[in-house]
Amino acid sequence: MDLLLRNAVLLGTDHPVDVLVAGGTVAAIGADLPAPDGEHEVEDLGGRLVTPPLVEPHIHLDAVLTVGQPRQNETGSLFEGIAVWAERVKTLTPDDVAARAREVMTWQLAWGVQSVRSHVDVCDPDLRALAGLKQVREEFAGLVDLQLVAFPQQGVYGFAGGADLMRRAVEEGCDVVGGIPHYELTREDGVASVQYVFDLAQEYDRLIDIHCDETDDDHARFVEVMAAETIKRGMTGRVTASHTTAMGSYNAAYAYRLVNNIKRAGLHMVTNPLDNSVLQGRFDVGPVRRGQTRVKELVAAGLNVAIGHDSVMDPWYPLGVGDPLQSAFVMAHYGQMSGASELEYLLEMVTTNPAKALGVDSGGIRVGGPADLVVFDAPTATDAVRRISPRWLVMRGGEVVARTAPATTTVTTPAGTREVTFLRP
Structure with missing residues (x-):
């Protein structure tokens, strides 16, 4: 059935338009569109923000919902988290992995996430985690x-x-x-591992996404190896560097040269503010480093930078509900991206930017494009981030796949009882 969405505010605009959805695509966009002939529905969005689907570019679905299993990470550190996971991984089964991943992907869909890139631990001769996630991939297809x-x-x-x-x-x-070159036994092994990843990707025609320099050690410099291999092999647009937190500790001269080489290589960059805000800087006694990559410099250089969630209730990060907007909210503080244009750009960092890194549709909401969209219970991008607003409605291929009825808050004061929306009048 055709669906006419009235009074939708598209990302990057400030005035409402109507969006006609027909046959699984966006058939028309404009002011005061006439209702289509034949059977149809009309939904008034009341000036709510409409964006392309959210995209999760970095998560570990094989580890989600394992917090406290077999024991808690009492220090909250990366190193204790690795030790706890080494114990938990011994009890993994394909069904165990599938059940937990299925639950979190359902949460993600409720938030409007329609594309996910999950890392899966393959240091297991039986590849149990991979078997479980392949099952979930098939279940959620389409x-x-x-x-x-x-x-x-x-x-x-x-x-x-x-x-x-x-x-x-x-x-x-x-x-x-x-890959994870900074975790290899030597610098030489790290370089060799990056080259092996590129060899394998070229042989099987695959994309590349490497955990790179996720450390406070300013001697960890494997992203330069990634950039060099990308340039030499002509793989621009097919390679993503995730985390790169050591970049925040590099000296300015080296960082300047590196950013230019990353730009020349055209790497996609993924930053994960939730995990890295609590895992990095653990050896610092003050001031404690933020432990993040140079997001502002990378964005200023014209690079594609996306925000990832990384973990949902696992040994490394005990919090999270799978909502990319939570990550964007933290990034506003953690990355000092509180300028007016920066706050709006945060929505691009969880929608169109990660879509480019994954190689999925990143063209936004447009006539002739797929009717895949997300309606926020907020009038602007800034309000959506500020309130971490619920998703009023989520559509995939022209079908409504998720709805949220936001809570209503009323307050009674001497002036009477009224509803509070947390929006500026």
Whole structure:
């Protein structure tokens, strides 16, 4: 059935328009569109913000909802988290992984997420996590597009048989090849692991997404290796560097040169403010570093920078509900992106920017484009971020797949009882 959405405020605009959805596509956009002939529905959005689908470019679905299993991370540190996960991974089964991932992907869909890239630990001779996530990928096909990254949590060369397991994971269905060079035993092994990832990706025609320099150590400099390999192999647009938190500790001269080489390579960059705001800077006694990459400099250089959630209730991050807008809210503070244009840009960093990194539709809401969209219970991008607003409605292929009825708050004062919306009158 055709659906006419009236009074929609599209991202990047400040005036309401009507959006006609027909046959799974956006048929028309304009002011006061006439109702279509035949059977149809009309929904007045009342000036609410409408954006393209949210995209999750970096999460570990195999680990979600394992917080406290088999024990709590009492220090909250990266290193204790790794130790706890090493214990929990021994009890993984495909069904266990699928059940937890299925739950969180349902949460993500409620928030308007329609494309997800999940790293999956392949340091397991039985590839149990991969089997579970492949099952979920099939279940959600056509509703949420799930990309799986072959991720060597213990290293390509630091884990016995790691290289062979990576190849098997790609052959058995991983869409993307990952790595973790700063976790390898030596600098030389780290460089070799990056080169192996590129070799494997070229051999099997896969995208690349590497956990790179996720450390406070300013001697961790593997993103330069990624940029060099991308340039030499002509793989611009196919490579993503995730985390790169060490970049925040580099000296200014080196960082300037590096940013220019990243730009030359055309790397996609993913920052994960939720996890890295609590995991980095653990050796600092004051001032404590923020532990993030140079987001503003990368954006100013014209690079594609996206925001990832990374974890949902796992040994590294005990919080989260799978909502990219929470990550964007933290980024506004953590990255000092509180300027007027920056606050609006945060919405692009969880929609069109990560879509480019994943290679999925990033054209936004347009006539002839897919009727995949998200309606926020907020009139502007800034209000959506400020209030971490619920998603009023989520559409995929012209079908409503999620709705949220936001809570109503009333307050009684000497002046009487009235509703409070937390919006400026």
